[in-house]
Amino acid sequence: MRELISIPTRALMVKEWKSVKSKIIPLSIGLAIFSFLTIGLLKALPYIAEYMEELLPEIDEIMVTESFFSNANSIISIIAVIFCADAIAGEREKNTLVLIQTKPIKPSSVILAKLLMRFLLISIATVIGAIVFYISSVLLVGVPDPWIFVQSLLIFLLTLFTYVSIGVFISASTKTQISAGAISAGVMFMIVIISSLLVFEGIQPYNVFQLSVNLISTNFSTLTILLDCLILILIGIVITICSILVFKKEKN
Amino acid sequence: MKLGIRVESVVKKFGDLTALKTVSFDITKPGLYGLIGPNGAGKTTMFKCIAGLLVPTSGDVFINGGKVEYNDLSIKQKIGFLPEDSGLYDKLTAKEFLSIMAGMHGLSKKDAGKKVKEIVELVGINYPPSKIVKFMSSGQRRLLSIASILLHNPNIIILDESLSGLDPINREHISRIMRELSKENIVLFSSHILSDIWSLCERILILKEGNLILDDTPGEILSRVSDNAYFLQVLTDIEAAQDVLVSFPQVKSAKIHGDKLIFHLSDYEFINEIIRKITEKVKIKSFGPNIPDLDQLFVRLVNGI
Numbered sequence: 001m002r003e004l005i006s007i008p009t010r011a012l013m014v015k016e017w018k019s020v021k022s023k024i025i026p027l028s029i030g031l032a033i034f035s036f037l038t039i040g041l042l043k044a045l046p047y048i049a050e051y052m053e054e055l056l057p058e059i060d061e062i063m064v065t066e067s068f069f070s071n072a073n074s075i076i077s078i079i080a081v082i083f084c085a086d087a088i089a090g091e092r093e094k095n096t097l098v099l100i101q102t103k104p105i106k107p108s109s110v111i112l113a114k115l116l117m118r119f120l121l122i123s124i125a126t127v128i129g130a131i132v133f134y135i136s137s138v139l140l141v142g143v144p145d146p147w148i149f150v151q152s153l154l155i156f157l158l159t160l161f162t163y164v165s166i167g168v169f170i171s172a173s174t175k176t177q178i179s180a181g182a183i184s185a186g187v188m189f190m191i192v193i194i195s196s197l198l199v200f201e202g203i204q205p206y207n208v209f210q211l212s213v214n215l216i217s218t219n220f221s222t223l224t225i226l227l228d229c230l231i232l233i234l235i236g237i238v239i240t241i242c243s244i245l246v247f248k249k250e251k252n
Numbered sequence: 253m254k255l256g257i258r259v260e261s262v263v264k265k266f267g268d269l270t271a272l273k274t275v276s277f278d279i280t281k282p283g284l285y286g287l288i289g290p291n292g293a294g295k296t297t298m299f300k301c302i303a304g305l306l307v308p309t310s311g312d313v314f315i316n317g318g319k320v321e322y323n324d325l326s327i328k329q330k331i332g333f334l335p336e337d338s339g340l341y342d343k344l345t346a347k348e349f350l351s352i353m354a355g356m357h358g359l360s361k362k363d364a365g366k367k368v369k370e371i372v373e374l375v376g377i378n379y380p381p382s383k384i385v386k387f388m389s390s391g392q393r394r395l396l397s398i399a400s401i402l403l404h405n406p407n408i409i410i411l412d413e414s415l416s417g418l419d420p421i422n423r424e425h426i427s428r429i430m431r432e433l434s435k436e437n438i439v440l441f442s443s444h445i446l447s448d449i450w451s452l453c454e455r456i457l458i459l460k461e462g463n464l465i466l467d468d469t470p471g472e473i474l475s476r477v478s479d480n481a482y483f484l485q486v487l488t489d490i491e492a493a494q495d496v497l498v499s500f501p502q503v504k505s506a507k508i509h510g511d512k513l514i515f516h517l518s519d520y521e522f523i524n525e526i527i528r529k530i531t532e533k534v535k536i537k538s539f540g541p542n543i544p545d546l547d548q549l550f551v552r553l554v555n556g557i
Contacts, residue, residue, distance in 0.1 A: 011355025018352075019343060095339035101305050102333050102401070103356040104325035 009109040012100065016117035023083070024121055031129030034075065038068045039136045061142035062216060068133050069152050069213045072126070074196070077163045078188045080122045084167025085180035087114040088247065093176050107248045111168060115240060119164045123157050148216055155225070156212035158232045163188065165239040172243045208232050254317040255407055256280045257302060257438060262311035264297050264462075271297040273462040274311070279455075284434040286449030287442040289459035290554055295442040296336055298459065299410050302440075303333040315408060329357065332406035334397055336413040336442075340385045346396055347381035350403065357404035367403050375399040375429055391422035398429060409433055411441035415448045427452055446550040460554050473553070474543060480520065481542040484513040487535040496530045514542055 005013070042059050057063065088111075091097035100110055130153050137144050167184050174180040195209040204214050208228045215225070257279045264272040271294045279285055287295050300306040302313050304320055304327045313320040320327050341349055347368065354364035372381070377395050379388070388396065394414065401409065411430070415423050430452060433439050443449050449456055450470055458466040466473065486493050490513055497506040497515050502522045506515035517523065530536065543549065 007358045007360060008356045011352050014355065015341065015344075015352045018348070019341065022343070091339075094342075095335075095337055096341060098305070098335045098338055099341075099353070099400075100356070102303060102328060102331075102335075103353075104328040104358060105356060106325065 006105075006109070008103055008105045009113055012103075012105055012110065012113045013117060016113050017120075020117055020121050024124060027079070027083075027121070027125040028128040031076065031125050032132040034071070035068060035129040035133035036136050038071055038133060039064050039140050042067060043140055059141060061137055061144040064133075064137055064141050065144045065149060065152070066213060066216045068130075069156060069216065070196070072129070072156060073159070073210065073213055074192045076122070076126055076129075077160065077192060078185060080118075080160050080163045081167035081170070081184040081188045082181050083122065084115075084118050084164055085171050085177050085184055087118065087168050087171040088243075089171045089174045089180040090177040101250075108244045111172065111240060111243045111247055115164055115168045115243075118168070119161055122160055122164060126157065126160065127153070151225075152212045152215050155215065155229065155232075158229055159209060159212060162209075162232050162236040162239070165236040165243070166191075169239045169243040169246070172246045208235075255282065255438060256314070256316060257408060257440065258314040259298075259302065260312045260314070262298075262301055262308045262313065264294075264301055264306060265309045271462050272301070272308070275459070275462070275464045276311075277457060277464060277467050279438055279440070282434060282436055282438055283454045284430060284452050285438065285440045286453035286456045287440060287459060288444060288446060288449055288456060288550070288553075289442075290444060292461075293459040293554075294462040295459055296412055299333065299335070299412050299440075299442065302408075303331050303410055304328060305333070329404055330406055331408045331410060332401035332404070333410045334401045334412060334414055336416075338397055340393055340396065342386040343384070345382050345384055346377065346379065346388075349385055349396065350400060353400040354403040359403065364403075371399045371402050374402070374432075376425065391418055391425075394418060394422065394426065398426065402433075407437045409437055409439045411439070413442055413444075415441075415443060416445065423448070444550075446553075458553055466553065474541065480517050482515055482517065482523075482540065483542040484515065484530070484539050485511055485537040486513070486530075487537050489534055493530050493534045496533055497526065500526055500529075502526075 042064055088097065091100070130149075134144065134149065166187060167180075170184045170187065171177075171180045174183060191209060195207055198204075198207045198210070204210075204218060205220060205224045205228070207214065208231050211220075211225070211228045211232075214220070220228075257277075259275055259277050262272055262275045263270065275294075275298065287298065289295050297306065301308050302315070302320075304322055304324075307322045315327060315330055341352075344352065350368045350371070351361075351364050354367055355361070359367055375395055375398055377392075377399060379392055383392075385393065385396065398411070398414065415426060418426065427448075430439050430441065441449075453470065455467070455469055456473060457464060468476075484493060484497075490508055490511070493513055494506050494508060497503045497513070500522065502517055502519045503526070504516040504518055506513060508514075517526075527536070527539065
């Protein structure tokens with residue numbers, strides 16, 4: 001692996017990790033609290049408003065797991081994309097991008113190093129949040145199916161990869177971190193809203209951005225799941241190639 | 253290896269704006285070379301084209317005899333380029349920053365450690381390596397930036413406005429580093445402050461509105477702008493000295509300005525004879541070409557000689 005990545009790219013990855021790692025603790029704590037609250041609020045609802053007890057179906061592990069992934073899909077994805085706003089636009093704003101441009105590093109390596117380090121950070125925080133959720137569910141509601149849970153988590157991480165690639169693309173295309181953040185939030189808001197509104201049964205198998213949520217209560221064939229994962233990866237790769245092209249174009 | 257920079261008919265356009273208009277020059281030996289020009293003259297664009305950060309719209313750049321191909325990363329190993337107002341990674345310590353910069357140039361961890369020590373000594377960084385960049389003064393940051401572009405032993409060093417915004421002590425310190433580096437390397441640097449370049453460079457290039465309007469040695473440039481005017485200061489009778497001067501037909505005019513006698517010569521060859529005659533009558537305190545101050549000179553140079 002070390003031989004696959006050149007020394008300059010490795011150094012850039014170290015630099016990227018050093019610049020993002022300070023966010024790992026607050027982000028993990030935030031996601032852990034969010035995970036706990038997902039269950040806590042559902043458990044507390046009937047006590048907060050007694051009439052809701054009759055309206056709400058019985059809270060079980062499937063319901064809370066679905067709720068966790070649904071909330072994660074809306075909130076963590078927006079955080080992930082906004083978090084990428086500094087990737088290129090932030091460096092451009094602070095005049096540090098030129099430090100990278102004067103080094104013998106390919107534009108593709110620059111984009112990949114930035115994307116991978118941010119994806120790694122978001123993934124670590126998400127996994128910590130998921131572990132907290134799982135333990136909370138075991139203690140308060142019931143044991144979620146570990147296979148479905150892990151499957152949904154892995155697919156959610158794949159979705160996050162696509163979201164992070166969108167964030168890096170927006171960052172590479174904009175001049176300032178604030179504009180990158182604002183555009184990212186807008187784009188993600190639209191993706192999340194549109195994909196969560198596509199509730200029609202016939203569309204569900206093709207709703208790749210909601211796959212991690214729908215997987216919990218719906219039975220999809222293995223082929224459908226693999227195909228959806230492939231589509232997610234392809235979207236991520238295409239957007240990453242676009243980011244590289246945009247970054248390369250700066251020379252002209 | 254043939255050391256040198258050759259810029260051949262480089263044009264750089266940004267949309268409708270032409271930042272460089274068919275610029276050509278050639279630098280073939282180690283030394284200090286200055287690029288001056290007013291703000292917006294195209295200095296930074298020129299440097300970015302040489303360093304491979306911008307692709308010229310037309311024309312070619314040759315580094316050490318090889319044509320710069322803009323997808324070829326090896327060019328970046330030959331050049332150490334410090335852009336104007338280049339930022340630094342504020343959260344890192346000085347040592348971390350230099351190690352990462354060395355790594356980005358392909359030095360292994362072990363080699364990077366050695367090289368960082370060597371460069372820190374060369375540049376004269378005297379603050380602790382654990383000092384965080386964010387808490388450094390502008391002089392310390394500039395030294396760190398300079399150190400970071402020397403880690404890969406470039407033989408062409410390009411410094412864009414590296415002396416601006418520094419106090420005299422730091423300017424002198426960085427000038428000394430530049431002189432040291434120019435013994436074996438080509439050091440090309442820009443400034444819009446003529447005094448920075450005048451005292452350091454063996455050749456000066458002047459850019460104005462994207463055109464290279466002058467490329468010469470400071471001495472030659474001076475002789476063009478001094479109009480064969482000289483000044484004379486005497487310890488005794490200045491009017492007596494004036495009388496001697498006007499007696500020579502080669503002296504076009506001789507006027508007293510304060511404690512100086514300013515005169516114009518039509519033929520420089522008679523200067524020794526003139527001075528000998530004056531010393532017979534009065535004691536000379538100082539004598540030399542009458543140079544306008546450097547700010548005036550800068551304005552005259554960029555507005556046409």
